Amino acid sequence: MTALCDRTGHDLAAALRAGEVSAAEILAATTARIEAVDARVGAFLTRTGDLAARQAATVDARLAAGEAAALPAVAGIPLALKDVLTTRGVRTTAGSRILEPYVPPYDCTAWERLAAAGSVLVGKTNCDEFAMGSSNENSAYAPVRNPWNLDTVPGGSSGGSAAAVAAGEAVWALGTDTGGSVRQPAALCGVVGLKPTYGLVSRYGLIAFASSLDHVGTFTRDVRDAATLLSAIAGHDPRDATSLPEPAGDYVRGLEDGVRGLRVGVVEEWLSMEGIQPGVRDAVSAALDRLEGLGASVVPVRLPHADYALSAYYLIAPAECSSNLARYDGVRYGARAAGAADVVEMNARTRGAGFGDEVKRRIMLGTYALSAGYYDAYYGQAQKVRTLVIRDFEAAFGQVDVIASPTSPTTAFRLGERTGDPLAMYLSDIFTIPANLAGVPGISIPCGLADGLPVGFQLMGRLRDEATVLRAARALEDAIGFAARPPLVAGLPA
Ligand code: GLN
Secondary structure: OOOOHOOOHHHHHHHHHHOOOOOHHHHHHHHHHHHHHHHHHEEEEEOOOHHHHHHHHHHHHHHHHHOHHHOOOOOOOOEEEOOOOOOEOOOOOOHHHOOOOOOOOOHHHHHHHHHOOOOEEEEEEEEEEHHHOOOOOOOOOOOOOOOOEEOOOOOOOOOOHHHHHHHHOOOOEEEEEOOOHHHHHHHHHEEHHHHOOOOOOOOOOOOOOOOOOOOOEEEEEOOHEEEEEHHHHHHOOOOOOOOOOOOOOOOOOOOOOOOOOEEEOOOHHHHOOOOOOOHHHHHHHHHHHHHHHHOOOEEEOOOOHHHHHHHHHHHHHHHHHHHHHHOOOOOOOOOOOOOOOHHHHHHHHHHHHHHHHHHHHHHHHHHHHHHHOOHHHHHHHHHHHHHHHHHHHHHHHHOOOOOEEOOOOOOOEOOOOOOOEEEEEEEEHOHHHHHHOOOEEEEEEEEEEEEOOOOOOOEEEOOOHHHHHHHHHHHHHHOOOOOOHHHHHOOOOO
């Protein structure tokens, strides 16, 4: 029998309404799992057990009062939040020492909406410092380990959220994706990761890394749960100036409509690229064959400027971060270094002690790219490339409905393998970054194993066309029937 904490959100929601389980029981199973594995996985920075118990009790009271029909879909389901999403009264560190003592006075919009709908928060998850990284090794606290193989990374920067869902330490989770940080860790941990259209989910209360690229996204065990969670957090928010105007949609509707007639674009150079692990290429090719078998047509498309997307990203993201992180001055938030003679020294000491190497590297890169004399050559040029990438997507989506690719060129790599080589680390996001530059939605679903580790299959769609991306992902997920579980949880009691 599958443990409660390993089931999907929609399955648990049905069981709750049928009176088969209580929210307290689901929470107890999830808490037991955290106790059993988190010393090894390290998914959580802060646990919120008391809050979770109160929230679960509220849901059970509503069920006892006969309100099952009025209960939102996310009610009573254990959730984890990446620690860059602010939670009122609950420490929020962004994986950084500089925010170690920071307790936000407000909730991010995504969590505010979920909390109002009865969601049960089990904790805040570990992540790369300020979401900068692809392996979770840039967390100031500890690395996270991949439940599939504890010697490998879970991906990053939302590695804690991905690992928690993979290991049954939460039924679903939120993360953030600036260059791939939801899709890539989802791929490496064998779960579903969705990055919606830019602006569809409010960034209010998301601790900023690169504001024009930051997206809130979801980690779930299947596509239906991704649609459910997205429906609960999407929709206009006047507190985010880049929030799209439309109200939230129902992303579950139409999910089972299949892919007959759907045009799936493939960038052929991506699949033949040097550096793709052969097992990744094989699993992705097999998934493309399945899509054809389901009645979709697979056709070549070109994204000619995507080759430059990574370079443009590593100018634009550091430029925006150098500006966003100027606010950590020892006065307004979090930590302050003691013993400085004046405010300038206090500021320098606080930032020197509070930020890790990767954050400092990005602030320096970004400050340089924005400085007078270099602005046009670097930042300005990168913005032009960004426009060309956006046009590439527009042209491609004139020919196809979705674009498919591997999510990551490799499966989970070993801890320490890429830490000495930032450029090798940056290449982890080669297939995910273009969608951030263009703002288009993207999803990663597990499509098989290569050498015992999960492979992610990415589908990208037109702006605001989450419906097609989710429908195609759902059909493929059903055809693939990926049911493997991390060995870590296989022997645990149900
Ligand atoms: N790995 C990329 C980076 O380090 C993306 C991170 C993210 O999406 N937050 O910038």
